Amino acid sequence: MIYYIARRLAVAVPTLLVLIIVSYVLMYTAPGGPFDTERTLPPEVMANLQRKYGLDEPLVVQIWRYVVSIVTEFDFGPSFQYTDQTVNDVIRQGFPVTLTYGAWAFVVAVLAGVSLGIAAAISHNSLLDYLCVGISIGAQVLPNFVLAPLLTLVFTLWLAWLPGGGWQGGHWSYVILPVIALSTSFMASIARMTRSSMLEALNADFIRTARAKGLPMRQIVVRHALKPTMLPVISYLGPTFVGMITGSVVIDVFFATGGIGQFFVNSALNRDYPVIMGITILAGALTIAFNLAVDLLYAWLDPRIRY
C-alpha cells in the first residue's frame, strides 16, 4: 500500500511538468498578448514591459525559469494584470473563498444527494421514488446561472434576508446562497447515480441471500448495500470535489465572492500568463491528489481491490 502511494506520487511529478509545459505553450500561442490595449503601445513602452516580465526571452528559457522559481522558491511570479499583486497573493486570497463554499456545497450535495437516492431506491416505483426523482431532475435542469439570479431575487430583493453578493471574510450570510447555487445540480447527479446504483445492488444475489435470512431492510441497506452502491458514486466525487473547491466562475461572477474561479477565466481573457499557470497547476495538483484519495477509498470500500 505504502509502495503504491509512493509510486503514484512519483508519477505525479512528471505529470505536473507535462501540464506546465503544455499549458505554457498553449497560452503562448494564443493570439494577443498581456499588454495589448486599445491603443497600440509605442515600441519602446512595449519593449520595457516585455523586459520587465522576461517575455523577451525565448520560450524555452521562460519555461525553464518559471519551473525553477516554482521549485526553488515556490514563487509563481507576478500577475501581469494586477500589477500590484503576485500569483501567490491571488491564490492566497481567492482559494480559501472557493475552498469554503466549495467544501460546504460538496457536503450538502453528497448528504442530500445520497439520502434522496437511497430513499428513492428502497421505495422503488412508489410516490416517494417519483418525488425524489422529480426533485433531482428539477435541480438538474436548473443550471446555476439561472438559479443564482433567482436566489438573489427571492432572498435579497423580495425577502431581504441575505446579501446579494460579496464575501466579507466568509461570514455565514454571504456563504449560504453560493452554497445552494453550487450544490444543487451536483446533488441531483449524485441522487440519480445513487438511486440506480442502489437499485442494482438491491437486486444482487448477496442481498437476496441477506433478505432470505430475514435481516431487516434497514440493516441490509446500511451494512450490505451501501458500500457497493457508493463505488461508482465515489469515483464521480473525486474530480467533482476538485472542481467545486477550485471554483465556479458562475458562482464567483454572480455572487462577487472574489473566488478563484473568476480569476481563472479573467486571466485567460487578459492573457495574464502567470495567473493562468498558477491556477492550472493548483487545479492539476489537487486533481492528482484526489484521484489518489479516491483510489485508496476504493480499496477500503471493496475488499476485493488490493494494491
Added chain:
Amino acid sequence: MRASKLRAMFMAMAAVTLAGSFSPAWSADVHPVTGEALSDDQTFTYRLLDQFPTLDPQLNQDVSGFHVIRDLFEGLLSQDTEGNLVPGVATHFAASDNNTTYTFILRKDARWSNGDPVTAHDFVYAWRRAVDPVTASPYGWYLELTQIVNAADILAGDREPAELGVRAVDDHTLEVRLFAPLPYFPAMTTYATLFPTHRVTVETHGAKWTAPGNMVSNGAYVLTDLVLNEYHRRVKNPAYWDSDNVIIEEVTGLVINDDNQALTRYRAGELDHLQPLPAGQFPALREEMPDEATSVPRLCSYYYAINHSESGHPALKDVRVRRALSMAIDRDVIVERLLKGGQWPAYNFTHLKTAGFVMPEIAYATLSQAERDDEARGLMEASAIEDLTLRLIYNTSESHKQIATVISQMWKQKLGVTTELANFEWKTYLNIMDNQEFDLARSGWCGDYNEASTFLDLLTTTHGANRGKYSNLEVDELMSASKTVGDPGAIYAEVEQILAEDMAIIPIYHYANTFLLSSDMRGWPYDNVENNWYSKNLYRVAD
C-alpha cells in the same frame, strides 16, 4: 461665516465620533453651500464592472482604477463638477515661452496621509518614475503625449530619467518644459500618470506599496481595504488640506460583473450608484425610477474603422464606396431602437460635447435618411462595383453584435453589399486589428482629455490607435499646426470636413452614459463629459 459654520460642524462630528454614537445634532446639519439638510449616513457605495488592475498612479491605464486614484491622490489640477480646471495641489500656474514652459505654484498646506508635506520634488519623482524603463509603465506614452522634454528618449532607454524636462525650482515651485507648445497641457495634469507619489513609501514596499496599510497618499481619501474581485474601501483622509470640506466619510466599491445581478442589488439597496445598466433597459428604468436613472454625455465615439492598408478590400480604396457605406447607415434606428440610452447619431468623429468644439456643418449630416440612401445608391452605382463582400469584425458583445447585424442588413438592402460578420474575444480582436486582418472593424475611442485633438490625432498617420492605417498628409499637417495656434477650433472644423469628405472612418454614434444614482445623493458631476467624479464633491441629503 461659511468656514466657521463648517468648522463647528466638523468639531461636532469629531465629538460625536469620540462618544461612539451619532447624535441627532449631526442630522440637523446642513450643507455649507447649498443649505440642504445632510443625512446621518455619509457613505457612498458604488458598483465596479471589473476589478481595477492597479492603484499605482503611474501604472494605471484603467477607467475604474482612475476613479479610485482620483480620490486617493491629488494632482496639480483637478476638475469641478462641470469638468473645468480647478486648483489641486497647485494653486495657480503660468505659461511662458509660447506655451512650452509651465510653472506651477504648489500650496504650502498640502500633506501626505502620513503628515509629510507634498512638495514639487514628489511630482518630479513621480513623473520620472512614469518614464523610467525600469517602471515599465504601460501608460508611459502619456508623458510622450504631453511633449515633456526627453520623455520619449527616456522611455526608449536613450537618456536617464533625471533628464526629464521637469524640475523642482524650490519645494513649492514646479517647472515643466515641453518640446512643442501644448495649450492643453494643464488639463492633462488631471490624469493619474501625472499625480505625485511618495518616494519613501514606494522605495520601502516595492510593488506592494499600494496595499492598504502601506499606501501613503495625498488625496481626500485613504485606502483601508482591498479584496480583489470583491470590494475596496476608502475613508476620509484627515491629513488632506481641504478635509474640512469633505462630507462623504466612506466610499465602498463593489465588483459586480453581471449587469442584471448588479441591478438586483441596486434595487435591494446595496448600491448607491450603478453603471453600466443592463443593455436596453434604460427607458424602462427611467420610467420606473425617474429620480435615479440618468443619461449624460460621455466623451467617446463609436465608429467602424476602415482598413486603408494594403490588406484592406480594394473596393474600400474607392471613396465612393466608403461614402456609400456610411450614408446607407440609418443611425437614428441604431440610437433610438437599439441603444435607447440617449446616445447621439454621429456623422463626424469628435464627440459633440467636447469642450470648445463647435460642430462644423457636415454635408451628409444635414440630409434626411431618404436623401442619404438615394445618394448612397448613386455612389455605389457610379463605382461600378458589384457583388461586394466585406469582412466586418467586432469584439464579442451583445450590443456590438446587434449593431453589426442591423448595419449589415441596411447595406444588403440598400446597396446589395454582403457583410461577413466575425466576432473575437478582446485580446484576439486587438491582435487581428493590429495586423490589419479586416475590412471593417468595430472601434471606439474615448478622449484622454477634454479637447478635440484627443479624437482627431487618432487619424494622423503615426497614431497608435489608427488601426485602419488612414493616412492623409493634409490631416497630418493640419493637426500638427493645431498645436501652435491660439484657437485651433477652425483647424478642427476643417479636419472634420476632410474626414467626412474622404470618409476616413464610418462614424456611428457618440456615447452617453446611463446610470442609476440614489435619489438622496448630491454633487454628482452630470456636466463633466469625462465622467470624472470626485467623492469629495458628493454628499447625501436627509430624507
